Amino acid sequence: MGDGKIITGVLAGPGRLDKALADASGLSRERIKALISEGAVTLEERVASNTSTKVTGGETFAIALPPPAPLDAEAQDIPLDVVFEDAHLIVVNKPAGLVVHPAAGNLDGTLVNALLHHCAGRLSGINGTLRPGIVHRIDKDTSGLLVVAKSDGAHEGLARQFADHSIERTYLAVCAGHPRPGEGTISARIGRSDANRKKMAVLHEKSPRGKHAVTHYSTLRPLDDCTLIECRLETGRTHQVRVHLASIGHPLVGDPVYGHDPKALRPLLKELGFARQAL
Structure with a gap:
């Protein structure tokens, strides 16, 4: 919508205005909140001013997207695959x-x-x-x-x-040890760690902070002291795979933040110079 075009539609169901608009438009909630604060959103032909307004569903809306500002990032000739x-x-x-x-x-x-x-x-x-x-x-x-x-x-x-999670995101990873069972689902809320604000952590499901996250994992190949796994994400939270696997005792090999490599693998990882998460 780069020419200042307008997104219009009808809200599908009840809830907070910002969430209902995000679901209906495909824009992020943060983007919706910013547009509401700029007076760029109307609900039933009236300017919306409160992001937490409760809606019932069926209301018509219009979102005026301003033209994007000129690109500030510099073009650089960096090889791409x-x-x-x-x-x-x-x-x-x-x-x-x-x-x-x-x-x-x-x-x-x-x-x-x-x-x-x-x-x-x-x-x-x-x-x-x-x-x-x-x-x-x-x-x-x-x-x-x-x-x-x-x-x-x-x-x-x-x-x-x-x-709406209709895009499937799948990752290959190598985790420490051998998960038991060999496949499963990790459903756990993720948010900023209380102990270290630079890290993410699994939070209590009733915590007012963080966001619900779901990762499905399955074993592809057991290896010596580690396992090649496939991870399918229902959600896309910051460091989701790394935090979820660490929470069940199988952090990603090489992860310098959320785990410790199996002792038997350390000489090989050092020889390879492998100093990042195997993801």
């Missing part, structure tokens, strides 16, 4: 060690800088100047496929699919 690309989106195999978007401490040398060069600036502007086209993220030291929106229409569609 492009798996798929068309006029609407691009799928990139992100290597471990590459930060997704510019932020404090990482203003260049990121995936976004590389994408701006590769796509000649033709990326969705919905997420602003530092995160053009970015619909989801992968940790710096995690490798995997990242879907990036080139058009605003693709961005909205992808955001909606991530919000």
